[in-house]
Amino acid sequence: MGEVLELDCVVIGGGVVGLAVARELAIAGREVVLLEAEPMTGSVTSSRNSEVIHAGLYYSTGSLKAELCVAGKRKLYDYCRERHIPHKRCGKLVVASSEAEVAYLEKLLKQAEANGVDDCSLIDSVELARLEPQITGFAALVSPSTGIIDSHRLMESYIADIEAHSGAIVLKSPVLGGELLSGAVRLSVGGRDPVEIEAKLVVNAAGLNAWAVSESILGLDRATVPERYYAKGCYFSLAGSAPAGRLIYPVPEPGGLGVHLTLDMAGQARFGPDVEWVETIDYDVDPRRADRFYAAIRRYWPALAEGALQPAYSGMRPKVMGPEAGGGGDFIIQGPDATGHPAYVALYGIESPGLTASMAIAERVRRLI
16 A cells, blocks of 8 residues: 555545635644536536625524525625625515415515515515616515625635635546544545545535545445435526626526526526436436426516527526425534534535535534544
8 A cells, every 4th residue: 555645634525515615624723625527617506607606594403404505605705805705795685476376476575584684675666666767567566685796806805815824726636435444534635646645534525425425434334324305407598788786696496596687797597407307417408498487487577579599508406395395405514423423524515505504514524623
């Protein structure tokens, strides 16, 4: 056996959450090395989402998603202001397209308040038409603290913080397997210069790949690894100007928040994601899926012209519950007590609102160790 590289702390996964965790641990004084399998950080799930700063409306009170989204949103807005990261607190409207859906909005308002989101309100169709003349509905819930962010600039800032605190990021370094030792974790790392690593702490923040990483580690109790499901979501971009200045959401569907209108920092509109439960990861966008998009969008924007939608991109949600369970499920953040090993921490099912919650997730990981 060749030489083994001894390290203090290894974070596996260079998406927005892995970067946030590495940043938090580096600032706390740990010697951090982040391993990313891809040639770039943030090139998988973190670059294939709506780039929305979520308020924390929908999640079950007491869940990690609710707690960490609300805490993470506050941290993220503060951080964006401090670091001059492009973002906009544009607000969002959740629109009831039928009278039956108004009851859902009333329930959602109570849910938001229970989660500590105290700035939401209900408006009627007259006020909706005044705020967004092209959007129609029976009523809407207004969420002023929802916003948008340039996620790539955010990740660049996290990287700058890691490097400023002597952390290192190593790209093209897939974890091929490992083994739990008495007080450390041995990792086999591939790439151009394969290496064996022994770390006093390993945080598995590998996103879609988190399950595979855990399953490749000898000595880890397989009962600690939850079920895995993939929910694919496609996005379509809009040719022409956006019909609203706020984000527009319908009443949610199982597995996602419904085909919504979101905006990028340049004000361009895109719609998505839909929900398709899949067995394998692929990012192709079938243009035929647009048929369902037109129908869904016209419920709140009837003037959408035929042919105005173009296939844009797709993303994959790593989920711990499947369609038969309604596609919900919470974040799973396992500290040493939950993984059964003092040097191993694992994160599963970190989907939306993972970007919003990234700094709060990182703080929780630090506390668990």
